[in-house]
Amino acid sequence: MSFVLPDIPHQTNRHFMDAVVKSTHEQEISLTDDVYNQNGVKLLSRGAKVSSETYSKVISHKLVKPIELCLSVEDAPSGEMLARTAEQVLDEFPLLTDLCSWKHGRVTPLGMLKQCKMGEGASSLLAVAFAQNPLAARHAVMTSLIAMGLCNAHRYNDPQMLVSLCLAGLFHDIGELYVDPASMQADHVLSAQQWHAYSSHPIIGAALAREVCRFDKTTQQAILEHHEYADGFGYPRNLCGKGLSVAGRLASLSEVLAALITKPSAESRIDVALKIMPGEHDRELVSLVYELLHGRQRTAVPPPPGSTTKAEDVHAVFMRIAAVLSVYDDIMHHRECLQPKVEGMLSEAFNRFVEIQKAFASTGINGLQSLEHAEDSDALQEIRLEAECVLNEIAWRLLKLARELTLKAASLGEQEAGPLLRLSNALAGTEETHHEAVVELF
Template sequence: MTAALPTIPAQANRHFLQAVVDLSAKQEIALSEDIYNDKGVKILAAGARVSADVYAKVISHKLVKPIEVCISTGEPPSGAMLVRIAEEVLDELPLLAGICNWSQGRVTPVDMLSTCKMSEAAGTLLAVSFSRTESAARHAVTTALIAMGIANAYRYNDSQLMSAMCLGGLFHDVGELYIDPAVLDARKLTPSEWMSYASHPIIGAALAREVCGFDTMTQRAILEHHEYADGFGYPRSLRGQAISTAGRVLSLAEVLSALVQKPAAFSRIDIALKIMPGEHEPELVSLVNDLLRLERGAAREKIVAPQDDVHASVHSVLLRIADVLGIYDELMSPSAATTQTVRVVVDEVFDRFAEVQKAFASTGVGHLAMLDGKLDSDELQESRFEAECVFNEIAWRLQKLSRELVLKAGKMRDDDAQALLRMAGALSGTPSVDQTSTEMNHVALEPS
């Protein structure tokens, strides 16, 4: 696995270096060793403080050593800081007690965070990653807590897996430091932007190996934290057991870390895990349900109906489905000039699309309008809330299929790529446009 990963480039990534400079305005970051360019000329001396001036001197050079291993902060995220964040998260999200209520001897998940070992370079990298957004540290810690909880139930007393989940959870998004912040902040991405964003697990795994010195299990967890068992994850579209145990656990934990933050989290998680079986390992899903069952029984969730027009949402989903069906029929017509390569890819995605369509129909939300006069206000409110959850999950699955086509289109010749992008646009809800060389910019995708 590690041999297939790219190496950190000799020339500093401008987005990473700018994030380091931004953090240096808040806390001291210094060069831990002399910096030489690829011609052997020393351009900066050890001990120099990182600043905008350092950025200007470094950014135009190829370096003997990557800048990532040559910087150090005196204030990396401490065990005490990670514990504080973890305790805040557990206090605010009581449902996590079901997942994180374990101990191995005297060790608890919070203790794991307080004592996880990392090098000086790794600590600096994590500090820069946490500084990127206000929620970055909280998301990382939440993901690590959930991953450790699932790992403990799945492979009790497996210290290597537990360590990989602790470090993998904390570091899983460090690759985003290499991505243009404008891309990270965008609500919708063009295909070219999406392909850039989708590289962050690969970059993160390379940083885990070359900067942090993490073991192979932790590297794979970071590389695979957006892979799904059904093959519609990224960056490698792996399926089932081709994803490592650590990758499967961290992928599920990453999904749950977003859902637990939302109102009525139990209900959202329940719908998300049921609506499309096969995305995650069934045994892991069953374990999560078991871990949450007691907590859910004790909780009283407040269900708030969405303000959006549910009927309009139903209509929107049906239109998107119709658009996909139309483009599929056109591309697969015996008289179409579609190449065999495209037909194989479209057929594979369409099979998965048919499963999404079936899942949507099975929920019954399309018939909600018929129930308006037959339910009392509480029942109607709950039905509308469930419908909102279903729409979100269905839209997310269609988006995943669209992203898969975009990634495959990026590896094909122009005509084949345009055919795939037409279907990708329909899946993402983007209006169809004429097939031109600029069509890549007309498919809007949501970052995950």
């Protein structure tokens, strides 16, 4: 990789250590080595059980050996446990089976998970992550299954790539252990510094994959790039096109599909997500997804009851778009006060916004208002469902763009960042004032 991953700091990350201590409520964790600070003072002994006291003893010291390399979890995730989780999600989500239904001799996705090779450091990290978030194991396993499925369809003659993506799927979010959990709540508005910290979790994850898990470079790269998009509007490095590795493209699309496949009307949501903004993902891989999902006969599933998208929901999106246009126009009216770099950032973001606006207009769901008083037929219910999927996707992309601007603002001075944060607030649909907070990356 041309990008140089950082080393794991010898100063223990407080969020990681807090997660480790909390996980001791569910599983026993012990130390595999004596722990010394960099002055040579022994802080903890090999074999000691991790507890709340462990946190206070290590958190304020730089260590000779990072604590991540000294942990052993008694009942860490095994290949058998991962395979059982895989069987559960495959039974629960039929679309998942379509995406990863393959077999080469005796080799299957379930078999690869069962035979997954992880050292003690890797399995300990995974155990802490799964204890921190009860849904993390399901999402990790689903991402791994989809990544193997797409890899098999795309590069069926590359068994090593299958192994790398199996591991990358399981560990793609491991860097989130180093981020304040509050910043990962769905309703939490992130400050520039918080978003900067969160958006670094792929870098942290790739560094852990190298130093703690000892995974190969392909696995590291897939973890590093799992939030990058082919159109350049991903993070942490805004890669685009050929700048993404094959493993990164597979991991990125797999992570998106794993998130969508658990939602109601998953197939409709996936269709909308992949069509509404062409170019976000590798076109060949997107074609493979359609082929895998629609390549066989399937019993039609009626839209679920309770799709309550109404004309006012569509109107709210129009109002949000109008607010962005108004804010941008006002900022540009005083463009003589902007630094050229800031003006360029704003222009780039606005061009992206225009693409989202066009995508919204092209769906035609503004016609929902004319159907407001029609009978609540199956046809109308399907239209409402499609509208709901579109609104969710548009809102998500506006929020992603807001976060991208917030991240760029974090690299600027307070005065320069002002216009970016103002436009970011409009994109996110909030005019709240963000209070900056220093958030450690590790």
